Amino acid sequence: MSRPQSTYFIPKIDNEQTAALPALEFRGEIRIIDREEQIEEACRYLNAHPAIGFDTETRPSFKAGVSYRVSLLQLSTEERCYLFRLNKTPLTKPILRLLENPAIKKIGADVAGDLRSLRQLRHFRDGGFIDLQTIAQEWGIEEKSLRKLSAIVLGKRVSKAQRLSNWESATLTDKQQLYAATDAWASLRIYEKLMQTPKNK
Numbered sequence: 292m293s294r295p296q297s298t299y300f301i302p303k304i305d306n307e308q309t310a311a312l313p314a315l316e317f318r319g320e321i322r323i324i325d326r327e328e329q330i331e332e333a334c335r336y337l338n339a340h341p342a343i344g345f346d347t348e349t350r351p352s353f354k355a356g357v358s359y360r361v362s363l364l365q366l367s368t369e370e371r372c373y374l375f376r377l378n379k380t381p382l383t384k385p386i387l388r389l390l391e392n393p394a395i396k397k398i399g400a401d402v403a404g405d406l407r408s409l410r411q412l413r414h415f416r417d418g419g420f421i422d423l424q425t426i427a428q429e430w431g432i433e434e435k436s437l438r439k440l441s442a443i444v445l446g447k448r449v450s451k452a453q454r455l456s457n458w459e460s461a462t463l464t465d466k467q468q469l470y471a472a473t474d475a476w477a478s479l480r481i482y483e484k485l486m487q488t489p490k491n492k
Contacts, residue, residue, distance in 0.1 A: 299491055302433045304442050315447035315480075317372060317472040323463065325376040327383060333366075333373045334385035338395065340368045344479030345399040345420070347408055348458045348471055350378075361408035362458035365475035366397075372472035378459045382413040393418035398482040399475070400424050400437040423481055431491040437477060444481045449473060 324333050337343055344367040350359040364375040364386070375386065389395065390409070399405060402422040409415075424435045432443055441449045456467055463471075 300430050300432050300443050300488070302431050304434065304439055309439055309442040309448050312442055312446060312448040315441055315445060315449050315473060315477055316469060317367070317476040319367075319369065319472075319476070320371045321374065321468050321472045322371065323374050323376065323468070325379045327380050330375070330380065330383050331385050333375070334389050336371070337366050337368070337373065337389055338392070340395070342396040342398060342479060342482065343368055344372075344475035344477065344482075345397040345402070345405070346471070346475040346478065347405040348454075348474075349408060350457055350459045351454075359459070360411055361405075363463075363471055364409065365471050367472060367475035367479060369476075369479065372475055374463070374468060374471055376463075377412060382409065382415075387413065387415045391416055391418045395419050396421055396482075398423065398478045400435070400440060400478060421482065423478060423485075426482075426485065429490050430485060430488060437474060437481075440481055441477050444484050445477070449477050 322333065324330055346365045347361050348363040349361045352358050362376070362378045364377055366373050390397065396419050398421045400423045402420045406417050406420070423440055427440055432440065434440055434443060438449045438451060441447055450470060452470065
């Protein structure tokens with residue numbers, strides 16, 4: 292007996308279909324970490340959760356041969372997202388321990404690229420990372436971008452309007468904060484929905 296169709300996700304979605312969906316926005320608390328003394332308490336909170344959303348942002352370069360180091364690390368639970376401003380604070384041991392801890396799942400899209408960027412700041416051995424681009428295939432999903440994964444799995448689109456903004460500006464705007472928090476939180480939401488859905492056979 293076959294499973295009902297509602298347990299399956301469509302394999303692909305085009306840009307027009309995605310754009311027509313309602314926007315996904317993080318409604319929890321956003322905390323900016325831009326001083327080293329704030330880091331330990333933030334990591335203590337994150338360490339108490341078995342799974343967190345993960346993402347990074349880097350200041351875009353519009354000149355050939357010019358590139359920047361990663362500016363922002365986003366780590367989110369269902370209720371709270373921390374934005375670690377890595378252009379203002381170091382990648383300290385409490386953050387590294389969290390990134391290395393295999394018992395805490397860190398969920399993102401294109402995780403390898405984000406980890407490469409972080410290792411340019413400081414070397415560490417990652418543990419517990421889950422890449423949505425890899426696991427989504429188990430549900431028959433062929434899309435790779437977070438925007439389209441969100442559209443297929445959650446039925447909502449993730450805005451990319453702030454992606455090319457300056458992540459090293461003196462102060463992050465409200466729109467930048469919301470964009471960054473939503474990206475990390477969306478990964479967690481997508482993962483949780485996948486875990487609740489039977490896989491395609």
